[in-house]
Amino acid sequence: MEVIVPFSTDRPKSRLSSVLAPEERVAFARAMLDDVLDAVAAAGGEPRVLATDAVDLDRPVTVDDRPLTDAVNGALDTRLGADDESDGPPEPTAVVMADLALATPATLDRLFAAGRDADVAVVPGRGGGTNAFVASHPEFRVDYHGASYLDHREIAAAVGAAFETVDSHRLGTDVDEPADLAEVLIHGEGRAATWLREAGFALDASEGRVSVVRE
Numbered sequence: 001m002e003v004i005v006p007f008s009t010d011r012p013k014s015r016l017s018s019v020l021a022p023e024e025r026v027a028f029a030r031a032m033l034d035d036v037l038d039a040v041a042a043a044g045g046e047p048r049v050l051a052t053d054a055v056d057l058d059r060p061v062t063v064d065d066r067p068l069t070d071a072v073n074g075a076l077d078t079r080l081g082a083d084d085e086s087d088g089p090p091e092p093t094a095v096v097m098a099d100l101a102l103a104t105p106a107t108l109d110r111l112f113a114a115g116r117d118a119d120v121a122v123v124p125g126r127g128g129g130t131n132a133f134v135a136s137h138p139e140f141r142v143d144y145h146g147a148s149y150l151d152h153r154e155i156a157a158a159v160g161a162a163f164e165t166v167d168s169h170r171l172g173t174d175v176d177e178p179a180d181l182a183e184v185l186i187h188g189e190g191r192a193a194t195w196l197r198e199a200g201f202a203l204d205a206s207e208g209r210v211s212v213v214r215e
């Protein structure tokens with residue numbers, strides 16, 4: 001299955017600016033992207049990065065400088081189409097965000113399997129975003145930001161697509177804010193977790209919910 005991985009090269013991860021300098025955010029975002037691409041490939045997916053600008057990678061890359069929703073819908077237009085009624089339903093296409101630092105082949109495999117059963121299978125993120133989905137309905141399109149999981153459920157209903165929610169702690173954890181870094185230190189097994197440790201981040205369990213400190 002082709003797996004589109006959106007990636008913003010331009011000032012990535014701005015919500016981590018209180019704990020990471022601009023060049024650190026670039027390096028950390030790249031470490032997460034590499035982890036996601038490896039996990040997708042190990043799950044049997046064919047990753048294609050959908051980037052806002054050129055990125056040096058030994059994987060297929062499409063550059064599209066439109067905002068996220070327009071760029072992903074452009075990719076869906078090409079892959080799902082809407083006009084071809086002759087060949088049955090389109091092949092499923094997945095979209096997996098590049099900031100899912102806890103992604104593993106097994107969790108992605110579960111998403112891909114759900115996307116073969118339902119017309120649209122979505123992994124919500126905490127806060128109601130859409131961390132990953134698989135779609136095979138020709139008319140399904142995205143509308144990101146805000147509680148996009150709810151919007152995508154409505155869009156699927158409006159086009160008559162069978163919808164499934166995939167409940168996954170690992171894929172549901174998108175790394176947006178400093179508190180999310182604790183999840184990477186606790187559960188991460190790849191480059192992103194290593195990058196954080198080498199940058200001096202450690203867990204802080206001194207009060208309330210576990211957070212991170214930088215030594």
Ligand SMILES: Nc1nc2c(ncn2[C@@H]2O[C@H](COP(=O)(O)OP(=O)(O)OP(=O)(O)O)[C@@H](O)[C@H]2O)c(=O)[nH]1
Pocket residue numbers: 005006007008009011012013014015016050051052064066067068071097098099176
């Ligand atoms: N192709 C593309 N990918 C994007 C764009 N904006 C965000 N992304 C990617 O989409 C995923 C989710 O991004 P967000 O967490 O909403 O935004 P972010 O830019 O990573 O981080 P913030 O600046 O903190 O909002 C990540 O994989 C980003 O790299 C965009 O305009 N185009």
Ligand SMILES: C[C@H](OP(=O)(O)O)C(=O)O
Pocket residue numbers: 068125127128129130131143144145146147148149174176
């Ligand atoms: C892309 C966007 O991510 P967030 O802004 O919630 O991180 C969404 O999931 O709709």
